[in-house]
Amino acid sequence: MPIDPNASIEVTALSWVPLPANGLVKDLRVRWALEELGLDYRVRLLGADRPADYVNDQPFNQVPYFTDGEVHLFESGAILQYLGEKSETLLPRDPQGKYRAIQWTYAALNSVEPFVQNRTLLSGPFAGEEWARLSIPHADQMARLRLTRLADRLGDKQWLEGDRFTIGDLMMVTVMRLAERGKLLDETPNLAAYMERGQARPAFQRALEDQLATYSEHQPEGVAA
Numbered sequence: 001m002p003i004d005p006n007a008s009i010e011v012t013a014l015s016w017v018p019l020p021a022n023g024l025v026k027d028l029r030v031r032w033a034l035e036e037l038g039l040d041y042r043v044r045l046l047g048a049d050r051p052a053d054y055v056n057d058q059p060f061n062q063v064p065y066f067t068d069g070e071v072h073l074f075e076s077g078a079i080l081q082y083l084g085e086k087s088e089t090l091l092p093r094d095p096q097g098k099y100r101a102i103q104w105t106y107a108a109l110n111s112v113e114p115f116v117q118n119r120t121l122l123s124g125p126f127a128g129e130e131w132a133r134l135s136i137p138h139a140d141q142m143a144r145l146r147l148t149r150l151a152d153r154l155g156d157k158q159w160l161e162g163d164r165f166t167i168g169d170l171m172m173v174t175v176m177r178l179a180e181r182g183k184l185l186d187e188t189p190n191l192a193a194y195m196e197r198g199q200a201r202p203a204f205q206r207a208l209e210d211q212l213a214t215y216s217e218h219q220p221e222g223v224a225a
Contacts, residue, residue, distance in 0.1 A: 028208060103168070
């Protein structure tokens with residue numbers, strides 16, 4: 001297993017999150033990439049009260065923050081690109097293939113995730129709020145439009161650029177997991193199948209298992225699993 005307390009790579013993660021957020025916290029993306037690459041890493045766990053100096057590393061007080069002793073990064077997209085450049089496993093070396101993979105990471109983060117996340121939040125944490133109820137029709141329309149466009153582009157391909165799994169797929173699959181949590185994939189079965197293919201990868205399963213094991217270990221007393 002790549003988790004090694006003596007590894008030079010360190011990734012920050014939350015020690016515990018409520019059940020609705022299980023498996024969705026973004027350190028999972030970095031863990032998954034490291035598992036795909038077979039790179040050892042250690043985890044620095046953070047609670048709700050971050051160390052005062054953590055904002056010097058992550059100005060928004062979020063996770064993940066990544067360092068390998070040489071490079072220090074926040075933002076999961078930047079971290080995935082850096083890791084991809086370490087190995088052809090997740091990022092092709094030919095310029096066209098490389099930058100098409102990178103463009104899909106940007107598309108996942110900018111063109112799909114904000115719409116999916118907004119819609120999912122409205123029927124999740126904000127359910128019951130009047131303003132949320134009024135916002136749902138428009139948010140639903142926008143999220144489904146983005147997902148339909150993505151589904152059309154994916155078609156019957158295995159991955160976004162054909163048979164090659166890249167950092168673009170890794171990022172997009174995590175966004176599809178958020179969409180699935182919000183029950184937004186019913187009309188796009190090829191995206192649901194795409195998500196399942198990503199989740200079936202052994203590296204993903206190891207990364208998710210490790211993240212969820214941490215939450216289980218640090219679950220507060222009296223809080224339902």
